[in-house]
Each structure stands twice: as structure tokens, then as C-alpha cells.
Amino acid sequence: MLFLSLPFLLFFPVFFLLYWYVFDRSLRAQNWLVLAGSYFFYGWWDWRFLFLLIASSLLNYLLGLLLARTNRDGYRQLLVGVGLVQGLGCLLYFKYFNPLLPLGISFYTFKTISYLLDIRRGKIGPERDWVVFFSYVAFFPCVLSGPIDRPGVLLPQLKARREFGVEQGVDGLRQILWGLFKKVVIADNCSRLSADIFGHYATQPVSGLVLGAFLNTIRIYADFSGYSDMAIGVGSLLGFRISRNFHYPFFSRNIAEFWRRWHITLTSWLTEYVYLPLSIYFRDYGKPGQIAAILINFALIGIWHGPRWTYLVFGVLHGCYYIPLILRGALNKKGGTGGIKMVGTFVLVMLTFVMFFSGSMREAIGYYRRMVSGPMFAGFTVEEGVSLWVTMVSILLMFGMEWWQRDKEHPLQIDGVKPFALRLFIYYLLLGMVLTFGPTNFTEFIYIRF
Numbered sequence: 001m002l003f004l005s006l007p008f009l010l011f012f013p014v015f016f017l018l019y020w021y022v023f024d025r026s027l028r029a030q031n032w033l034v035l036a037g038s039y040f041f042y043g044w045w046d047w048r049f050l051f052l053l054i055a056s057s058l059l060n061y062l063l064g065l066l067l068a069r070t071n072r073d074g075y076r077q078l079l080v081g082v083g084l085v086q087g088l089g090c091l092l093y094f095k096y097f098n099p100l101l102p103l104g105i106s107f108y109t110f111k112t113i114s115y116l117l118d119i120r121r122g123k124i125g126p127e128r129d130w131v132v133f134f135s136y137v138a139f140f141p142c143v144l145s146g147p148i149d150r151p152g153v154l155l156p157q158l159k160a161r162r163e164f165g166v167e168q169g170v171d172g173l174r175q176i177l178w179g180l181f182k183k184v185v186i187a188d189n190c191s192r193l194s195a196d197i198f199g200h201y202a203t204q205p206v207s208g209l210v211l212g213a214f215l216n217t218i219r220i221y222a223d224f225s226g227y228s229d230m231a232i233g234v235g236s237l238l239g240f241r242i243s244r245n246f247h248y249p250f251f252s253r254n255i256a257e258f259w260r261r262w263h264i265t266l267t268s269w270l271t272e273y274v275y276l277p278l279s280i281y282f283r284d285y286g287k288p289g290q291i292a293a294i295l296i297n298f299a300l301i302g303i304w305h306g307p308r309w310t311y312l313v314f315g316v317l318h319g320c321y322y323i324p325l326i327l328r329g330a331l332n333k334k335g336g337t338g339g340i341k342m343v344g345t346f347v348l349v350m351l352t353f354v355m356f357f358s359g360s361m362r363e364a365i366g367y368y369r370r371m372v373s374g375p376m377f378a379g380f381t382v383e384e385g386v387s388l389w390v391t392m393v394s395i396l397l398m399f400g401m402e403w404w405q406r407d408k409e410h411p412l413q414i415d416g417v418k419p420f421a422l423r424l425f426i427y428y429l430l431l432g433m434v435l436t437f438g439p440t441n442f443t444e445f446i447y448i449r450f
Contacts, residue, residue, distance in 0.1 A: 011041065019238060088109070115127075146228065189391040193387065213350050213353065236309075
């Protein structure tokens with residue numbers, strides 16, 4: 001079941017009413033409903049893979065309990081190892097050796113791994129209420145594409161009584177609207193336009209290829225951050241505060257700042273569980289060791305996306321972008337001020353997404369070669385010229401709203417904007433654009449496949 005589907009539009013209102021008006025007298029009853037609703041939501045796509053989700057939850061729940069019952073370091077390492085082998089083994093098998101990938105397997109696997117590692121490190125205790133733990137793993141707003149909430153963030157919320165707050169609920173609806181605008185008006189139209197350019201890159205001029213790269217970069221941001229906005233908004237309607245996943249990344253002034261703002265929950269997860277252990281392991285090698293840790297970390301980001309060389313090279317390129325920052329000792333510093341650095345960072349990121357969206361290394365190299373050797377404008381064509389202008393205006397509107405509200409969690413937090421008629425105009429403008437300029441058939445969210 002996907003957010004932009006008729007089944008979800010029927011499912012969620014019923015779930016919402018049951019959650020707040022039938023099961024609200026008992027926290028455990030609410031959690032039972034969350035679990036049942038999450039399994040229904042996940043199983044709607046393919047009920048067979050629901051058993052894999054349940055089995056993974058059961059194994060890691062039991063491993064967590066066993067971890068709490070022993071102080072023997074070797075035994076504790078063995079228990080964590082079992083969880084890692086199960087989680088990463090399933091992930092490796094389904095991503096690389098099976099044509100059918102269970103939806104959300106990467107995201108719920110990261111949840112179970114962080115749960116065991118945090119218990120091992122003494123950051124949290126094991127969760128003894130299996131309904132709470134199983135709900136944490138399968139929580140339906142986030143199970144398909146994140147955000148990847150840590151156990152220390154979501155488990156306490158599942159164990160505390162939730163009350164419906166009008167202010168939080170209204171903010172959730174506004175964030176859903178913003179995510180819907182980005183996904184339907186921007187991402188889906190960018191997808192159609194860029195697909196035409198990438199599909200005929202050999203005959204496109206440089207201007208067309210730059211446009212295609214730009215549109216695909218905007219597409220993946222609007223699509224993925226749009227999903228995160230909707231997930232956070234749905235969570236808000238249920239009384240949960242889900243972790244922020246994007247913080248206006250295209251206003252970044254260097255690549256390190258970009259990754260602190262892009263897919264934040266994954267970046268922080270990899271920083272804690274992959275990069276920091278690697279940097280400690282390589283610490284005796286100074287800056288070369290730090291570079292090695294960064295490159296390994298980003299190579300893993302690349303191959304996490306799937307069995308294609310283009311994904312690996314995409315990750316390694318981002319790791320290479322870090323090398324000048326490491327050599328200058330500026331890894332944790334902000335990129336300074338000025339739009340030039342923002343544009344420069346955007347261009348570097350945009351060039352890597354050519355690799356990401358290419359079907360093979362041959363296509364990617366051909367695209368890059370054509371970008372530097374083709375005619376500048378001659379032969380430029382793109383289908384559906386009207387939607388190109390609508391898409392570009394929508395992108396400008398998105399950037400304008402994000403810059404205006406860059407100190408807020410999302411751009412539609414406009415409670416203080418006066419007069420009230422202006423706020424209504426903004427809401428109806430976005431809703432009208434969704435209804436008017438959205439494609440007839442929605443495309444699936446990009447990160448559903450990862």
C-alpha cells in the first residue's frame with residue numbers, strides 16, 4: 001500500500017477514527033491497532049513478505065532479551081552477530097540474488113540492527129513488550145522509505161500515552177500537503193521530462209543534457225523528501241514526532257554540509273555505526289585513514305542501492321568530494337557564505353546523479369562525453385513543452401518557499417504569516433497545482449525500490 005493510492009485513502013481515515021475514538025482509552029489497545037494497521041498496510045503489497053518482517057522482528061526481539069540476561073562479552077557479541085548475519089544476509093540476498101525485493105527491507109533492517117547495537121553499547125535496555133517492539137519495526141508511516149527512527153526515539157513514544165493535539169495535527173496536514181506538492185507536481189513531472197532526455201541523450205545538445213541532469217536531481221529530492229514529509233505528517237496525526245529527514249540540502253555550501261542535510265536519518269545511522277568505528281580503526285594513519293573511512297562509508301552507501309556499478313561509482317564520487325575538505329581540516333566546518341558555493345555544491349551533486357540514474361556505466365560515460373562535446377543548443381527537443389514551464393515554475397516556487405522558511409521544520413509552518421487570507425492563498429495555491437498539474441498516473445516513490 002502506498003500513500004498515493006486509493007487503498008490508503010480508504011485505509012487511513014478508518015484507522016485514524018479507530019485510533020483516536022475507539023482504542024484511545026488504552027495505550028496497549030492503541031499499540032495493538034498500530035501493529036495490526038502496520039501489518040495490513042505492509043501486507044497489502046505482498047502478504048508473503050509480511051512473514052519475513054514478522055520473523056525478523058521476532059528474532060531481534062528475542063536477541064534483545066537474551067542480551068539483557070548475560071554479561072559474558074563473547075556471548076553478547078555472538079548474539080549481536082546472529083542479528084547482523086540475519087539482517088544483512090537477507091538484505092544482501094534480496095538486493096543482489098533475488099529478482100523481487102521486499103518493500104522497505106533496508107529501512108526495517110537498519111532499525112533492528114541499531115536496536116541490537118544500542119543494547120550492546122548500553123545506550124538502551126531491551127524492550128520487553130513485544131507489541132511495542134514489533135510496532136517499532138513495522139511502523140507503517142516509515143516502513144517503506146523511512147525516516148529511519150532510532151529505537152531511542154520511537155520506542156519511548158510507543159510506550160507513552162498519546163493525546164491528539166490540534167496544533168500538531170494541523171501541522172501534520174500542512175506537511176502532508178507540502179510533500180504531496182513536491183511529489184506530484186515536481187517529482188512526477190521531472191520524471192517524465194528527464195526520462196525523455198536520458199532516453200535520447202545521444203542526440204541531445206549540451207543544454208538539453210544539463211537540463212536532464214538538473215531535472216533528475218530535483219526529481220529525486222522532491223520525490224524522496226516528499227515521501228518523508230508525508231510520513232512525518234501521518235505520524236503527527238497519530239501523535240508521533242518522527243525524525244526530520246531533509247533540511248533544505250540544496251542550500252549547502254560544501255559536500256559535508258550537504259550530507260548533514262540529505263537523508264539525515266541514514267547519514268547519522270552510517271556515521272554512528274560505520275564511519276566512526278572505521279575512523280577509530282584507521283586513526284593511526286592520520287588523514288589517509290580518515291579518507292579511507294570516508295570512501296568505504298560512501299562505497300557502502302552506493303552499493304546499498306543495488307547491484308549496479310553506477311551506484312557504487314555514485315557513492316565513491318561523493319566520498320572523493322570529501323578529500324579536499326579532509327586535507328584542509330575543514331570536514332566539520334560550514335562552507336561559508338555566498339550563493340556561489342551553494343551553486344558549486346549543487347553542480348557537483350547534480351553530476352553524480354547522472355551516474356545514479358544511468359542504466360549502465362556505458363550510458364553514464366556516454367552522457368558525460370556528450371555533455372562536453374556536443375552542440376550547445378542545436379537539436380534540443382523535449383516532449384510536453386507546456387509541462388516543462390509548469391515544472392520549472394514549480395521548482396522556483398519550491399526553492400523560494402524553502403529559502404523563506406529555511407529556519408523552520410518545513411516551509412508550510414506559516415502560522416505567524418498575516419493576514420490569514422495570505423495563508424489560505426498559499427494552501428489553496430499548492431492544492432490547486434496538485435489537482436491541476438499533477439500527472440494522471442502517479443509514479444511510485446523512487447526509494448520504494450531500495
